[in-house]
Amino acid sequence: MAGHEHSHDDHAHDHKHSGSPSQPHSRSHSHSHGKGGHGHGPGGHSHGPGGHGGHSHGVAADADRRWLLSALALIVVFMAGEVVVGFAAGSLALISDAAHMLTDAASIVLALIAMRLAARPARGGYTYGLKRAEILSAQANGVTLLVLSAWLGYEAVTRLFEPPEVTGSLVLVTALVGIVVNLAATWCMSRANRSSLNVEGAFQHVLTDLYAFVATAVAGVVVVTTGFARADAIASLIVVALMLKAGVALVRDSGRIFLEAAPAGIDPDAVADRMVTEPLVEEIHDLHIWEITSGQPALSAHILVTPGGDCHAVRRRLQGHLAAEYGITHSTLQVDHVGEDESGGLLQIAGPGASAVDAEHCADAHGPVHRAGPHEH
Numbered sequence: 001m002a003g004h005e006h007s008h009d010d011h012a013h014d015h016k017h018s019g020s021p022s023q024p025h026s027r028s029h030s031h032s033h034g035k036g037g038h039g040h041g042p043g044g045h046s047h048g049p050g051g052h053g054g055h056s057h058g059v060a061a062d063a064d065r066r067w068l069l070s071a072l073a074l075i076v077v078f079m080a081g082e083v084v085v086g087f088a089a090g091s092l093a094l095i096s097d098a099a100h101m102l103t104d105a106a107s108i109v110l111a112l113i114a115m116r117l118a119a120r121p122a123r124g125g126y127t128y129g130l131k132r133a134e135i136l137s138a139q140a141n142g143v144t145l146l147v148l149s150a151w152l153g154y155e156a157v158t159r160l161f162e163p164p165e166v167t168g169s170l171v172l173v174t175a176l177v178g179i180v181v182n183l184a185a186t187w188c189m190s191r192a193n194r195s196s197l198n199v200e201g202a203f204q205h206v207l208t209d210l211y212a213f214v215a216t217a218v219a220g221v222v223v224v225t226t227g228f229a230r231a232d233a234i235a236s237l238i239v240v241a242l243m244l245k246a247g248v249a250l251v252r253d254s255g256r257i258f259l260e261a262a263p264a265g266i267d268p269d270a271v272a273d274r275m276v277t278e279p280l281v282e283e284i285h286d287l288h289i290w291e292i293t294s295g296q297p298a299l300s301a302h303i304l305v306t307p308g309g310d311c312h313a314v315r316r317r318l319q320g321h322l323a324a325e326y327g328i329t330h331s332t333l334q335v336d337h338v339g340e341d342e343s344g345g346l347l348q349i350a351g352p353g354a355s356a357v358d359a360e361h362c363a364d365a366h367g368p369v370h371r372a373g374p375h376e377h
Contacts, residue, residue: 064192064199065112071188071206072108075101078181082174089170092159096152096236097178097212100243103148104185104205107141111202118198118293131293134198135254138294141201142250145208149243156236163229171232172220178213186210197253197294204246212239253294260290263297266326272370274325275301275318280309282338284370289328300332311335 079101086094114137122129189203212235219235222228253264262268268289276284283304291297299322305314315335322328 064115064196067188067192068108068112068199068202071185072105072112074181074185074188075105075108075206078178079105082178085170085174089167089174090164091167091171091216091232092155092164092236094171094174094216096155096239097175097209097216099148099152100205100209100212100239103141103144104202104209106144107137107202107205110137110140111198113137114198115196128292131296132257134196134293135257138197138201138250139254139258141205142247142254145205145243145247145250149240149247152236152243153240156233156240159233159236160230163233165229168220168223168227172217172224175213175217175220179210179217182206182210182213197250197257200294201250201254204250208239208242208246211242215239257291257294260288262289263291266297266328269368269370271299271322271326272301272368274321275303276370276372278314278317278321280305280314281318282306282371285367286334287367287370292330296330297326297328298330298332299328301334303333303335304338305335307337307339309337311337 079098082094082098082101085091086098111134114133117130117133120130185206186203189199189206192199192203215235215238216232219231222231256264266289268287271289272284272287275281281303284301285304286300286302288301289297289299303314303318305311312335315333318333319331322331
């Protein structure tokens, strides 16, 4: 098969590569580096205005690790003391807090490991590197919150019916110390880059624990002043509700990334409708928007332009709009003229008023076709 060109912002130093026999592609007007933007797609590749040399991904790993380690040290030391006091006082609230602090410590360790894995460069078959190790960590944190909340919820409900004797003064003093320790740990965690879902997962663990200690302190005051032992179980249920909320959010957000859904706040149909308003653009299809990892959106699309139009100029304008308006600096755009294809008309359309059926270019349409004017999504 004939070779194809790829250009870096249309510089004169084009390089030749052999095309894949299984993927038909057009002449030198095609520009693509495949889903995710790093590999070489069927039509060459291009780097937009936010290309590899113009933007960076990921968190400030060294600085974040220091803050996470500081929070970890605070949590581990206090957790050991809390377990002892919790059993001595017979307080489920304190024991549940200690159990939650254990998951806090585990979540921070997991976040540290994931950060180190994500920092490894892409190589071999891992064309994204191991960036999604951070999302695995976030999902694991969410799942542990949900599992732990189920167990603590069961124990708390049981104690509502048969409240044990609770030493309120021990509960109160320990909870007050716990508030101070967790405030310090939360502050350390807040200094790390929370735009990373991985760091956010560990942060939510620690923040939920802070709320738990506040509830436990209130329970301790109630037990000391009124003798109402069920206050301890009620405090545990409040903690359970907070854990459920944080766990569901983490599982949902990490699940969206694994399922390659569009980032929250970005509507693919709205993006396509905006792109198709550009001069010379006739049609947009095969549009995909996803996140490589948290805070790293990516886009790929096939663009058909008016015959004779400047494909390179269209691509540059579209990539500029995507970066400026949607924060998508990692875009892969394959640009062709309408009806231009070596394999025999796979990309023909009948004109602006043609139906999506007329414009089908493969058996699997990969989403709606977007053209100027009213159209179905």
